[in-house]
Amino acid sequence: MSNERVYRMSFASVYPHYVKKAEKKGRSKAEVDQIIDWLTGYDATALSVALDDKRDFETFFATAPKMNPDRTQIKGVVCGVRVEKVKEKTMREIRYLDKLIDELARGKAMEKILRSASQE
Template identity: 55%
Template sequence: MDNNRIYRLLFSSVYPLYLQKVEKKGRTKAELNEVIFWLTGYNEETLQQQIDGKNDFETFFVQAPQIHSNAHKITGVICGYRVEDIEDKVVQQIRYLDKLVDELAKGRKMEKILRI
């Protein structure tokens, strides 16, 4: 896995793809943002600053106010990797977000996605 490539991906370029993916499955931007806020601690304003600043994923996660204490409960396979076994913290957090977006697009209930 090429971590540098993943680190350098712009969050602002992937966010519209996340949105497109969930909206195609009948979910909303508000639900997508709720998932992102839960994982990262960002809010509407700080998330928009990350998008406007064209920050890469590494910066996005390094600057995240607080990764949720239940993020470790996110398990399963994404892009061929078991998220709980990924050793690189930033890559693991990126894959956590990918997994949450997948669950949202698959129609899982919010309380399940947010590990409540």
């Protein structure tokens, strides 16, 4: 699938898959939402609006209330691609989110997922 097609996918069409992946591993929708809030600044109300208006990934990230500057600490591989090496901005943001959801599903502690330890 081309990057352009991914960018044009609605975030609302993928969000349930993030939640399902987390819940299959005993994690919660609230934790998925916490990750999204940490990464993008979308609180519950803003996330609900973004889901309702079916904005695409490009718009979802471009209109995020406040992208977390600590997201650059996210390292690792998602779908065979090292996230910190992704050059294209929107795809890198998508991969950051994918990586955080993967970490949640693998049982990692929220403090580590949200890179809280580095801020203390």
